[in-house]
Amino acid sequence: MSDNEVPHEERDAMIRATLAEHGDSGVTPRHTLFYFYGEGDHDDLNEVARRAGFLTRGQDDCTILETTMAVDEASFSPISTMMQSWAAAFQLDYDGWECAVVVN
Template identity: 80%
Template sequence: MHEDVISHDERDAMVRAALAEHGDSGITPRHTLFYFHGDGDHDDLNEVARRAGFVTSGSDDMTVLETTTAVDETSFAPISAMMQSWAAAFQLDYDGWECAVVTN
């Protein structure tokens, strides 16, 4: 791994830090999107993701998975690990996630 590559754990922490700047702890479940790109097997990813309860969309070389989840570190770590393992299994690039800020 190159020194200039940021790990998914670091990227996840950066998103959570941005949420925290807006007063969002991440514990409230919210609509969350996960992005996959590349020439791998999007059809199989879609099938596995649907079986796991995700809504799937995208085109030939991009898949977006949607769900409602908490994004605090404890809740989100297993989901992040699952996304990374799916990317590896289906030979795709996992490009991270995004969600709305929730403050309540």
């Protein structure tokens, strides 16, 4: 099964498990990136994301959203759902997220 076939909730949990292996509970806010690809409407995604407080960058068929946030399940789950909704709304592929390890 490729990464794109694994539901985002499972992928999010795998990232949190990796953070936990390094002693990171996810509760400390840190720089977090979200990746969108495809031929959809990157301009509208950028506009909505900026209004929601994200920094945006990218070119052509790639948009990266940046923010500082906690990534524990309770904090992150609504954001993950929002990212998936934005991808659907703007006909883009949400490829997931990454963040720094912060030892608590």
